[in-house]
Amino acid sequence: MSTETEPVMGLRESKKHETRQLISDHATRLFIEKGFEATTIADVAAASRVAKKTVTNYFARKEDMALDHQEEFVAGLARTVADRAVGESVLAALRREFLDGVERQDPVIGFAGERFTRMIADSPTLTARLRDLHDQREEALGRVLAGEAGTDADDFAAYAVAAQLGAAQRVLFQRIMRLTLAGRPADDIAATVADDARRVFGLLEGSFGKYGVR
Structure with missing residues (x-):
């Protein structure tokens, strides 16, 4: 039956x-x-040749149609930390994954092209939604850190660490956006942000270099 x-x-x-x-x-x-x-939703439905109800069935909010990598974005830091190698600290794992993303010019970390990035920057709704997604990402990271420490899900220290590590990622994301809006080529942005990332993560080394080493 299952094979059918x-x-x-x-x-x-x-x-x-x-x-x-x-x-x-x-x-x-x-x-x-x-x-x-x-x-409008009607504009999207007409262009897609589907009913408005179909659009809202697939997307609860209009901004979800634009930010369609949001689930991956929110889960990314927590997943990187959860999957880190033996002997690797939380900071080292996040630095490694970010630099790999820069090399790939991954849209999830901000490499979305000038037109798409400008669309976000020009929209108060999308800008607010992006801030909310950054907050959700830090929250998800905090839950993983609290769980690994064997503490309560509301553990203050774990969320304080997550906020500081998440802030580094947020600053670098915004850096990519600003360079993109300035019209810099993607390869140039990648080279610049890779150097910036090493500096940003380096600033955190003294506090978190040995945090969460497996």
């Missing part, structure tokens, strides 16, 4: 993913062309 239903479920999930991506792609194009605030 699994391919059907796989096809259904694949179709849902395609529809979601189609809506997100059309929405992002409209947001860039018209501005996020000026684009």
Whole structure:
């Protein structure tokens, strides 16, 4: 019985993913062309050739169509720390993963191109949502640190550490955005931010260099 239903479920999930991506792609194009605030759900539905109800079924908020990497963004720091190698500190793991992201020019850490970045910067709604996602990311990191320390989920010290480590990531994300809006080429931004990252993480070394070593 399972062998008959699994391919059907796989096809259904694949179709849902395609529809979601189609809506997100059309929405992002409209947001860039018209501005996020000026684009309506009806505009997105018409461009995607689906009903408005379909759009809202896939995306609870309009900003979710633009920031479609948000789940990966929120979970990223916590996952990096949870998966760090034996002998690696929390700070070392976060530094390694960030520098790898710079080398990949990963959109999740800010390499989104000038038009997309300007779309965010010009929208009060998207700017506010991005701040909220940074807060959620620090919260997720704090939960992992508290769990590893064997303390309560509301442990103040774990969240204080997460806030400081998250702030470094936030500053570097904003640095990438500013350089992108200034029209700097992606390769140039990557080289600059790699040096900046080493300096930023270096400033934290004295406090957190041995924190959470496995």
